[in-house]
Amino acid sequence: MKRTELPRPRIAVSACLLGLPVRFDGGHKQDRFIHDTLSKVAELTPLCPEQLAGMPTPRPTIQLRDTPAGVRLVQSNDPGIDHTDRMREVAEAQARRLDGQIAGLIVQRKSPSCGMERVPVSRGKGLPAVRTGVGMFVRHFAERCPLVPIEEEGRLNDPVLRENFLERVYALDRWLHTAPEDVSAFIAFHASHKLNLLARGTDAYRTLGRIVAGVTRDTLAERRAAYIPRFMQTLGRKVTRGRHINVMQHVMGYFKQQLSPQDKAELLAVFESYRREETPLSTPLVLISHHLRQYPNDYLGSQHYLQPYPGELALRAQV
Numbered sequence: 198m199k200r201t202e203l204p205r206p207r208i209a210v211s212a213c214l215l216g217l218p219v220r221f222d223g224g225h226k227q228d229r230f231i232h233d234t235l236s237k238v239a240e241l242t243p244l245c246p247e248q249l250a251g252m253p254t255p256r257p258t259i260q261l262r263d264t265p266a267g268v269r270l271v272q273s274n275d276p277g278i279d280h281t282d283r284m285r286e287v288a289e290a291q292a293r294r295l296d297g298q299i300a301g302l303i304v305q306r307k308s309p310s311c312g313m314e315r316v317p318v319s320r321g322k323g324l325p326a327v328r329t330g331v332g333m334f335v336r337h338f339a340e341r342c343p344l345v346p347i348e349e350e351g352r353l354n355d356p357v358l359r360e361n362f363l364e365r366v367y368a369l370d371r372w373l374h375t376a377p378e379d380v381s382a383f384i385a386f387h388a389s390h391k392l393n394l395l396a397r398g399t400d401a402y403r404t405l406g407r408i409v410a411g412v413t414r415d416t417l418a419e420r421r422a423a424y425i426p427r428f429m430q431t432l433g434r435k436v437t438r439g440r441h442i443n444v445m446q447h448v449m450g451y452f453k454q455q456l457s458p459q460d461k462a463e464l465l466a467v468f469e470s471y472r473r474e475e476t477p478l479s480t481p482l483v484l485i486s487h488h489l490r491q492y493p494n495d496y497l498g499s500q501h502y503l504q505p506y507p508g509e510l511a512l513r514a515q516v
């Protein structure tokens with residue numbers, strides 16, 4: 198599946214976050230970033246697990262409930278009405294439909310169906326709920342589609358989590374559209390993410406490099422299967438300012454000889470100011486890009502680290 202147009206990953210989104218009136222009370226929870234910004238650079242696919250499970254709108258509220266048989270998804274005012282098995286079937290069916298088609302999933306926080314973490318679990322009358330649950334749909338979907346990055350709309354307000362989520366989404370999208378095809382595409386995929394991986398530590402880059410090394414047509418399927426879960430897991434690691442600076446110093450090494458002493462001093466001063474949290478990540482990266490235009494380098498030009506997702510998102514001005 199080769200494509201030439203700009204990447205536009207497909208992301209499944211809890212339908213209520215897109216402004217669709219699917220909530221239990223007939224309302225929605227439209228999210229401005231998803232609706233106004235993300236929709237311009239990604240194809241958003243609405244998904245309402247409760248409607249897919251056949252529940253009407255409006256409908257009685259449901260909740261996660263701790264029972265001797267484990268955590269169940271039940272009607273709040275009548276725990277005898279149990280939606281657990283039906284929701285698992287919905288999640289399995291959606292996983293079959295969407296696996297390999299979507300590069301991310303954004304869900305509504307706290308929902309007993311869609312919430313990703315810390316969803317209230319009722320323990321019955323007189324006992325306070327505990328915030329240890331995972332929405333029943335997300336729980337089963339994530340088990341069947343472990344590569345797909347999942348985030349909640351609330352956490353996407355955090356610039357670092359948002360940057361990390363989108364980096365993973367765009368990387369998985371590139372994988373879905375290029376890397377499975379042949380040996381050279383697989384090797385190129387790994388090489389073009391070298392700096393993204395180095396930002397997570399040299400150990401991960403080396404481990405993944407060993408999986409790619411010596412791959413042949415005969416071993417391609419097996420190596421790819423070993424590679425991509427580790428790759429996605431690695432990208433999930435948080436990148437500190439210190440690690441970003443290490444990577445940028447590594448990049449600087451490629452054109453250091455051509456820089457004047459003043460240019461070098463300016464770059465190092467900008468790195469330092471980023472380290473002291475006086476400037477966002479976009480500031481040193483803009484300067485690096487400026488030097489790269491002056492001193493082009495094929496290897497650096499292939500690196501997704503320098504622009505992991507469309508520049509118009511401008512997220513690195515906030516990280």
Ligand code: SF4
Nearest residue numbers: 211212213245305311
């Ligand atoms: S949180 Fe999930 S299940 Fe609830 S209305 Fe939104 S999309 Fe539907």
